[in-house]
Amino acid sequence: MKKILLLSTFFFVAIFFAQEKTKAEKLLVEIQQVKQVNKNIKMVWWMPTEYWRAATINTKQITEQQLQTLENMLDDYTIIAAGDYNLGSEINGVDFNSLPISNKFELYDLKGKKIPVLKNAEIDEKVSLLIDRFLKPLFGKMLGKMGTGIEFFIFSNKDSAGNKIIDPTKEGGFKVVLSGQSFTYKLPLVSLMPEKTCPIDQQKFPGNYIYCPIHGNKF
Numbered sequence: 001m002k003k004i005l006l007l008s009t010f011f012f013v014a015i016f017f018a019q020e021k022t023k024a025e026k027l028l029v030e031i032q033q034v035k036q037v038n039k040n041i042k043m044v045w046w047m048p049t050e051y052w053r054a055a056t057i058n059t060k061q062i063t064e065q066q067l068q069t070l071e072n073m074l075d076d077y078t079i080i081a082a083g084d085y086n087l088g089s090e091i092n093g094v095d096f097n098s099l100p101i102s103n104k105f106e107l108y109d110l111k112g113k114k115i116p117v118l119k120n121a122e123i124d125e126k127v128s129l130l131i132d133r134f135l136k137p138l139f140g141k142m143l144g145k146m147g148t149g150i151e152f153f154i155f156s157n158k159d160s161a162g163n164k165i166i167d168p169t170k171e172g173g174f175k176v177v178l179s180g181q182s183f184t185y186k187l188p189l190v191s192l193m194p195e196k197t198c199p200i201d202q203q204k205f206p207g208n209y210i211y212c213p214i215h216g217n218k219f
Helices: 001-017 024-032 049-056 064-074 124-142
Strands: 032-037 040-046 078-092 093-098 105-108 151-157 172-178 181-187
Touching: 024 032, 024 049, 032 181, 040 172, 040 181, 049 064, 064 124, 078 105, 078 124, 078 172, 105 151, 124 151
Parallel strands: none
Antiparallel strands: 032 040, 040 078, 078 093, 078 151, 105 172, 172 181
């Protein structure tokens, strides 16, 4: 258990403080959604296993073996962090007043079937440890009051046949409903797709492009 916690510490410190984050930042645009209506703001952050590799691809603090250990530990789960806040005023800025969301968070697959959140007893102890003893405090330290108001929801990502329910590399999608507001994710994640190169000038474009937007030729 101590080995997992120590490994997780080095792993996530490398993620948040690595200088090269280009690919991870592109991925964050797709997996993190924020919606604001007047003085209410909601955030949903899906954490697919693929994110951790993207975030550490340019750091030398994590070995391939350590990365694979964490990937294997998390791959059976869908992990989503979320927060619902009313914005207030403070002398030095904005105050985030967290709203309870434990019973106001729902996850639906592409066909609209509700995926049940796992009970604590159904979650691997190492995964629970990772979230409760590291991720939650880290979010609070980095994001202040907003971070302490974030809650984590864990779901099984395997169906009865052992296949992934949500696969960020394959066509599909899913929906999160947080306090009545919908957050839709379309898959595959473009940032995980190989870039396409225009044969005319060798310029690179996102992997979901079918035609070169400059020359009109089909990739």
